[in-house]
Amino acid sequence: MNTAARRIGSRLVMAAWLFAVWLMLWGRVGPLIAAGGVAVVASAFAVSRPPAAPALRRVRPLWFAAALLEFAWDLLVSSLIIGRHALYRPGRVRGAIVEVDARTRSELILLAVTTSISLRPGTLLVDPDWDRHILRIHAMPVRSQREADAARDGVLRTEERLMRALVTAEDTPGQDEPTREDR
Template sequence: MNTAVRRLGSRLAMALWLFAVWLMLWGRATALLAVGGVIVVALVYVVSRLPVVPTVRRVRPLWFAAALLEFAWDLLVSSLVIGWHALHRPRQVRGAIVEVEARTRSELILLAVTTSISLRPGTLLVDPDWDRHVLRIHAMPVRSRQEADAARNGVLRTEYRLMRALMTSEDMSEQDGSTGEDR
């Protein structure tokens, strides 16, 4: 599929999403609200130059299921660690800002990674640098360089799981130009 068709499909999907949000905000669907929604969506596109939403080219169901299970495991473990520290040593818990350089060039994968790490207790996205593909996260407990490296590696593992499960246009084009090695 060529780029123009993908771009048009992406914009139509975003327009449908905005239209659905418009109707949900009103809480009902009438002909007048539908016409008004179409006008509002058209104006939003004309005024704001919305970006093209990255698309997923291929979903690998088994890898996706594995990513969900690993996320559930990470959620359980991080909840237990944060709970233990909150109950036993609440004043001794230290955190750190950890910078993680992402391997993916897909904004969709980066968004999924940032959402995933922000849902886990003990990690929170502080500052995404979308242009350089760098994420700054607050992680806790972090008392040493090794624990900071462990937090960074946890984010990179999450990214790898999502890259394995969801193939995006950006990552596929980069993979086509590479030596074929698994990153």
């Protein structure tokens, strides 16, 4: 697929997303609401340049399901750890800013990683450096270098899971044939 077609397809995906958000805000679908949504989306595109939706080459369903399950597990474990510290030692919990060098070059994967880590109790994105692919996160509890390294490794594992599940053009240039992992 050439670049112009990819860009047009990406803009159409963004327009469909904006239209879907419009419908969700109203909570129902009717002819006037749909016409209003089309007008709002057209106006948004006329007065601004909405970003192109990042393109996925492929979604690997089994790896995606595994990433969702591991995210649910991380969510449970981090909730228990933060809950324990909140109940038993609230004044002794320490945090740290941890810098993580992302391996991916895809903005979509970086966005998914930052969303995933920010949804988990105990971690929060503080400062993303999108140009250098560096994420600075606040992690807690962190009392030692070993725990800071564990927090960094947790973010890198999340990134690795998402890179396996979501194949993007930035991370796999020139690989259009399905691999054994895709089947």
